[in-house]
Amino acid sequence: xNKSSILNTESAxxxxxxxxxxxxxxxxxxxxxxxxxxxxxxxxxxxxxxxKTDGIHEEIKEKLYEDPYLVGWMTVTAPISDIAAVGACPTxxxxxLVLPRHYSDEWLQQFKAGINDxxxxxxxxxxxxxxNFDDILSVSSTAIATIKFKSPLLRxxxxxxxxxxxxxxxxxxxxxxxxxxxxxxxxxxxxxxARLKESKTISQFASACMDSSDGLFPALSVLSEINxxxxxxxxxxxxxxxxxxxxTQQRASLPAWMFxxxxxxxxxxxxxxxxxxxxxxxxxxxxxxxxxxxxxxxIPENKLIFFSESLEIHCHPGTIANLFYESGGNIQTYFERxxxxxxxxxxx
Amino acid sequence: xNKSSILNTESAxxxxxxxxxxxxxxxxxxxxxxxxxxxxxxxxxxxxxxxKTDGIHEEIKEKLYEDPYLVGWMTVTAPISDIAAVGACPTxxxxxLVLPRHYSDEWLQQFKAGINDxxxxxxxxxxxxxxNFDDILSVSSTAIATIKFKSPLLRxxxxxxxxxxxxxxxxxxxxxxxxxxxxxxxxxxxxxxARLKESKTISQFASACMDSSDGLFPALSVLSEINxxxxxxxxxxxxxxxxxxxxTQQRASLPAWMFxxxxxxxxxxxxxxxxxxxxxxxxxxxxxxxxxxxxxxxIPENKLIFFSESLEIHCHPGTIANLFYESGGNIQTYFERxxxxxxxxxxx
Numbered sequence: 143x144n145k146s147s148i149l150n151t152e153s154a155x156x157x158x159x160x161x162x163x164x165x166x167x168x169x170x171x172x173x174x175x176x177x178x179x180x181x182x183x184x185x186x187x188x189x190x191x192x193x194k195t196d197g198i199h200e201e202i203k204e205k206l207y208e209d210p211y212l213v214g215w216m217t218v219t220a221p222i223s224d225i226a227a228v229g230a231c232p233t234x235x236x237x238x239l240v241l242p243r244h245y246s247d248e249w250l251q252q253f254k255a256g257i258n259d260x261x262x263x264x265x266x267x268x269x270x271x272x273x274n275f276d277d278i279l280s281v282s283s284t285a286i287a288t289i290k291f292k293s294p295l296l297r298x299x300x301x302x303x304x305x306x307x308x309x310x311x312x313x314x315x316x317x318x319x320x321x322x323x324x325x326x327x328x329x330x331x332x333x334x335x336a337r338l339k340e341s342k343t344i345s346q347f348a349s350a351c352m353d354s355s356d357g358l359f360p361a362l363s364v365l366s367e368i369n370x371x372x373x374x375x376x377x378x379x380x381x382x383x384x385x386x387x388x389x390t391q392q393r394a395s396l397p398a399w400m401f402x403x404x405x406x407x408x409x410x411x412x413x414x415x416x417x418x419x420x421x422x423x424x425x426x427x428x429x430x431x432x433x434x435x436x437x438x439x440x441i442p443e444n445k446l447i448f449f450s451e452s453l454e455i456h457c458h459p460g461t462i463a464n465l466f467y468e469s470g471g472n473i474q475t476y477f478e479r480x481x482x483x484x485x486x487x488x489x490x
Numbered sequence: 491x492n493k494s495s496i497l498n499t500e501s502a503x504x505x506x507x508x509x510x511x512x513x514x515x516x517x518x519x520x521x522x523x524x525x526x527x528x529x530x531x532x533x534x535x536x537x538x539x540x541x542k543t544d545g546i547h548e549e550i551k552e553k554l555y556e557d558p559y560l561v562g563w564m565t566v567t568a569p570i571s572d573i574a575a576v577g578a579c580p581t582x583x584x585x586x587l588v589l590p591r592h593y594s595d596e597w598l599q600q601f602k603a604g605i606n607d608x609x610x611x612x613x614x615x616x617x618x619x620x621x622n623f624d625d626i627l628s629v630s631s632t633a634i635a636t637i638k639f640k641s642p643l644l645r646x647x648x649x650x651x652x653x654x655x656x657x658x659x660x661x662x663x664x665x666x667x668x669x670x671x672x673x674x675x676x677x678x679x680x681x682x683x684a685r686l687k688e689s690k691t692i693s694q695f696a697s698a699c700m701d702s703s704d705g706l707f708p709a710l711s712v713l714s715e716i717n718x719x720x721x722x723x724x725x726x727x728x729x730x731x732x733x734x735x736x737x738t739q740q741r742a743s744l745p746a747w748m749f750x751x752x753x754x755x756x757x758x759x760x761x762x763x764x765x766x767x768x769x770x771x772x773x774x775x776x777x778x779x780x781x782x783x784x785x786x787x788x789i790p791e792n793k794l795i796f797f798s799e800s801l802e803i804h805c806h807p808g809t810i811a812n813l814f815y816e817s818g819g820n821i822q823t824y825f826e827r828x829x830x831x832x833x834x835x836x837x838x
Contacts (some may be wrong), residue, residue, distance in 0.1 A: 149606045155589070155598070155621075156621050157560070158595075158598060159491065159587070159598065159602065159621060160616075160621075162602055162606070162617065163602070163605070163606065163609070163615070163616035164606075164616075165615065165617060166582055166615035166617055169615070169617060178618075179617045179618035180585065181581065181582075181617065190583075191539075191619060191634070193584055193617060193632075193634060194584075194618065195584040195585065195586045195618060195619055195620045195632060196620050197586050197587075197620045197621075197622045199588055199622035199624060200622055200623070200624075203624060210795065233514070233529065233539075234529075236527065236541055236542075236543040237543065238545050238586055238632075238634055239507070239545075240545070240547055240628060241503070247506075250503070250506060250507065254507065254510055254511070257511070258510070258511065260509075261512075265511060266510070267513065267514035267517070268508075268511035268512075269506075269514055269517060269527045270526075270527035270541060270542065270543060271508065271543055272543045272544050272545045272630065273503075273504050273507060273508075273545075274545050274547035274548050274628075275819065276547060276548075276551060276626075276628075277523055278626065280588060280622075280624075280625075280628060282586040282630055284541075284543060284584055284586075285631040286529075286539070286541060286634075296529040318753070342759060352726075471623065481538075
C-alpha cells in the first residue's frame with residue numbers, strides 16, 4: 143500500500159526509512175514525488191526505466207482479501223496501477239511470496255489464475271520471483287516498465303486553476319471493505335483494473351497524476367502536501383460514487399465522503415489538467431470512448447473544500463487521511479473516528 | 491533463498507507456482523536456467539535488462555539473522571550476488587519490508603546502516619520500496635541491472651572436462667549457522683560480499699555460473715540437473731573450507747562435507763571454465779590479484795564424486811541438497827539427517 147501521510151508514528155517510521163537513503167543521480171523523482179520510481183536511461187533524454195514494488199500484506203492480514211483469485215489479481219494490479227500513473231508501458235512483474243505450507247492445491251491454482259488473468263489483461267509477463275514458506279501469507283511484487291519519447295507523469299506539477307479528474311467513479315474500495323469487514327449481507331464486487339489504456343491519453347495532457355489505491359482523500363492529501371496547494375471539489379461527492387457503492391451506502395446510512403476516506407481505494411487515476419489543455423483532453427477522451435469524472439479544481443490555499451450531501455466542508459487536506467493513521471491501523475477504531483469526525487462536521 | 495531441488499513437496503509447490511506462468515518472449519533464460527532474470531532490450535542484440543527478487547524470510551524466522559545490520563546487509567547482498575552470477579552491472583534495488591511496529595529507532599538505524607553500507611560497497615542505490623507493518627519481520631528486495639556489449643552468464647552451458655572453480659573458500663555460511671543455532675560459544679563472523687568485481691573476469695571466460703547462496707552442494711545439484719551432467723571434486727573438501735570454518739569444524743568434530751551441504755551458503759560464485767580458456771582465465775585472475783579456488787571438473791555422468799577427510803563419496807548430485815528438503819525445513823531434523831548420512835557413508 144502507498145503511504146499517504148507523514149504526521150504520525152507509522153508515517154514517521156516510513157519517512158525515516160526511505161528518507162535516509164541517498165538518491166540515484168539518474169533518478170528523476172524525489173521521495174513521494176511519483177507513484178513509481180523513474181530512472182533515466184543513460185545517453186537518452188526521452189527514455190526512462192520505471193520500477194515499482196508494492197506489497198499486499200495488511201489487506202490479507204485484515205481479511206480484506208480472502209479469495210486467492212483476488213489476492214493474485216491484486217498482486218499484479220497494485221504495482222501496474224502505479225506504472226499507469228506515471229504514463230509508462232509495463233514489461234512484467236517479479237513476485238515475492240511468503241506462503242503457508244498447508245495451502246491446498248486448489249488455493250494455489252486460484253491464486254495463479256488471478257495472477258495469469260491480470261497479466262493477460264495488461265499484456266505483461268511474470269519474469270521471475272522468490273517463494274518462502276511460513277505460517278502467514280504475504281505477497282509483494284515489483285513491476286518493470288519503460289517510457290519512451292515522452293516525459294513521465296509525476297505527482298508534482300499541478301497549478302491553481304487546473305481541473306481535477308478521475309478515470310472513473312470512486313468508492314468501490316471502501317464499499318468492498320465495509321462489506322468484507324462489517325456487513326457480509328451486502329455483496330460488493332471488487333476487481334479493479336489498472337488504467338493503462340486511459341493513462342496513454344492522460345500522459346499527453348495532465349500536469350500531475352496519482353492513483354487512488356489508498357482512496358481519494360489520502361491521495362489528495364499527498365498531492366496537496368507535495369505541491370503546496372489544495373483542492374476544491376465542486377462536484378458533490380454523492381454524485382462521484384460508483385453505482386456499486388450506492389446499495390452499501392444506503393444500507394449503512396453513511397455519508398458519501400466516508401467511501402472516499404480510504405485507506406482501501408479503487409485504483410482509478412486522479413489527475414490534473416491545465417485550463418489550456420482541457421478542451422483537447424476532453425476531445426481525446428471522447429475519441430477513445432471514455433469519459434473522465436470531473437471532480438473540481440486545484441486551489442492556491444493548502445486546504446480541501448467539498449460537499450457531501452447537505453454538508454459543505456472546509457478542512458486541512460490531511461484531516462481525513464490521518465484518521466486512519468491516528469487509529470493505529472485498527473479498523474474498528476478507524477470506523478469510530480470516521481463517525482466522530484462526521485458528527486463534528488454535522489454539529490459544529 | 492534460491493530453491494535448489496524439485497524432488498519433494500516444498501519444491502513441487504515452487505515448481506508448480508513458477509512453472510505455470512508463460513515466459514516473456516524476450517526473456518533469455520528458462521526457469522532455473524540463470525541466477526537472475528534476463529530480458530533482451532528491444533532492438534539490441536547485446537544489451538540486456540537483468541532483474542532479481544530475493545526474500546530474506548526463513549533466515550530471520552530461524553533466528554539465523556538477528557543483528558539488524560546483518561539483515562540490512564544481506565537484503566542488498568543476496569540479490570546482488572545473483573546479479574554478479576549472470577555477469578551484470580547493478581543499478582540499484584527496491585525494498586519490500588514487513589516491519590514490526592514496536593521496533594526501536596536503534597534497530598531501524600542499524601538496519602539502514604547495513605543497507606547503506608552494502609549499497610556503497612556495490613556502488614548502487616535504493617531506488618524505492620514499500621513498507622507494511624505486522625508482528626513479524628520479513629524483507630525482500632529486487633535488484634535491477636544491465637548487461638552491455640557481452641552475453642549473459644547462465645547456469646547452463648558447461649561441458650564435460652570444464653574446470654569447476656569458486657571465487658573463494660567455502661563453508662562460512664554453514665559455520666555461521668552452526669554457531670548461531672547450536673553453539674553460541676564459538677564466534678563466527680559472517681558478512682559475505684557479492685562478487686561483482688570477480689564477475690567481470692569470470693563472465694569473459696566461464697561456460698556457466700551460479701552463486702553459492704544455498705551452499706555448494708545444493709548449487710552443484712541444480713547445475714548437474716539442468717546440464718544433465720555431474721561433478722568430480724578432485725580437491726579434498728577439507729582444503730577448500732575457509733579459515734574461519736576450521737575452529738567450528740574442530741570444536742564440533744564435523745566432517746568437511748557438512749559445511750558445504752547448505753542450505754545457508756557463503757555467496758561465492760561457482761563457475762566452470764572450458765579447458766581452452768583455462769590458461770587465459772588464470773592469467774586474468776593473476777593480473778587482477780585474486781585467486782580462484784579450483785574444486786574439480788565437470789563429468790558426463792549425472793553423479794557427484796568428492797573426498798571428505800578419509801572418505802571417498804560417489805552419490806547422486808541431489809542426495810545432499812535433498813536432506814534439507816526431506817527434513818521439512820526443521821533445522822534439528824536436518825542436522826540429524828546429516829549425521830545419519832555421514833554414518834551411512836562411513837560404515838557402508
